[in-house]
Amino acid sequence: MPPLSSLLLAAALSAAIAWAAHAAGSLSRRGATAALVVGTIAVATGAPWGGYLVTWFALTSVLSRLGRARKARHVAAIVAKGGTRDARQVFANGGVFALAALGTWWLAPDAHGHVLLAAAGAAALAAAGSDTWATEVGTWARATAWSLRTGRHVPAGTSGAISLPGTLGLAVGALLWTLTAAWLGVIEAAAIPAVLAGALAGATVDTLLGAWGQARRWCDRCDGATEQAVHVCGASTRASGGYPWLDNDAVNLAATVTGALVAMLLIR
Numbered sequence: 001m002p003p004l005s006s007l008l009l010a011a012a013l014s015a016a017i018a019w020a021a022h023a024a025g026s027l028s029r030r031g032a033t034a035a036l037v038v039g040t041i042a043v044a045t046g047a048p049w050g051g052y053l054v055t056w057f058a059l060t061s062v063l064s065r066l067g068r069a070r071k072a073r074h075v076a077a078i079v080a081k082g083g084t085r086d087a088r089q090v091f092a093n094g095g096v097f098a099l100a101a102l103g104t105w106w107l108a109p110d111a112h113g114h115v116l117l118a119a120a121g122a123a124a125l126a127a128a129g130s131d132t133w134a135t136e137v138g139t140w141a142r143a144t145a146w147s148l149r150t151g152r153h154v155p156a157g158t159s160g161a162i163s164l165p166g167t168l169g170l171a172v173g174a175l176l177w178t179l180t181a182a183w184l185g186v187i188e189a190a191a192i193p194a195v196l197a198g199a200l201a202g203a204t205v206d207t208l209l210g211a212w213g214q215a216r217r218w219c220d221r222c223d224g225a226t227e228q229a230v231h232v233c234g235a236s237t238r239a240s241g242g243y244p245w246l247d248n249d250a251v252n253l254a255a256t257v258t259g260a261l262v263a264m265l266l267i268r
């Protein structure tokens with residue numbers, strides 16, 4: 001376990017970043033508290049883990065902001081949550097990474113478990129990151145998107161939809177996040193293929209679950225699909241398919257768990 005001084009320093013640094021993100025509108029109040037927990041664990045684990053999380057958070061926040069106004073017109077009526085992340089979203093994206101980081105605290109520095117947990121943590125965050133890239137790039141490009149489930153054209157940004165720019169964004173995101181983990185020293189170069197495979201598998205599970213399992217809702221007033229319980233028009237929506245408990249956060253959690261497991265299975 002890291003010494004108390006390291007923990008306090010990590011908490012102070014994470015609090016500053018979480019507060020700034022809250023002030024900038026990237027995190028809700030409870031989202032900032034969750035980020036403080038995840039951030040403290042990551043930073044206390046060491047500079048590579050802390051640096052990876054901070055880089056991930058900064059880049060995905062910037063990506064969400066780029067062209068937010070432009071995107072808002074296209075997806076405001078569909079997606080359940082906007083650019084402000086709440087506590088559930090923070091844990092869905094960063095929870096597995098934090099657990100992997102925490103696990104290393106009780107291992108000897110030369111234990112093989114370090115290699116496994118580092119691959120798991122890096123792949124979990126890379127999976128969440130590449131899914132974010134896929135969604136943001138696909139939405140930003142106003143790409144023609146198809147629903148995997150129905151094969152029909154749907155608005156870009158719809159869960160379970162695929163588009164050419166979105167799929168390219170996913171692949172590039174998975175590669176960039178894996179290389180960033182290696183560059184920052186979270187993983188060794190030998191672990192790159194396993195982590196990349198984990199990231200791709202996780203982001204793919206995200207898309208597949210989004211297409212078939214995720215709760216779908218319908219607004220009768222607007223006669224349109226949405227993920228919102230209360231639509232932007234003010235009308236209550238009704239369930240129209242999928243599992244009611246499988247919301248976007250649960251799908252993200254499944255993606256990060258998949259990424260971590262695949263990376264650990266493939267590591268040598």
Ligand SMILES: [Zn+2]
Binds near residue numbers: 223
């Ligand atoms: Zn409506």
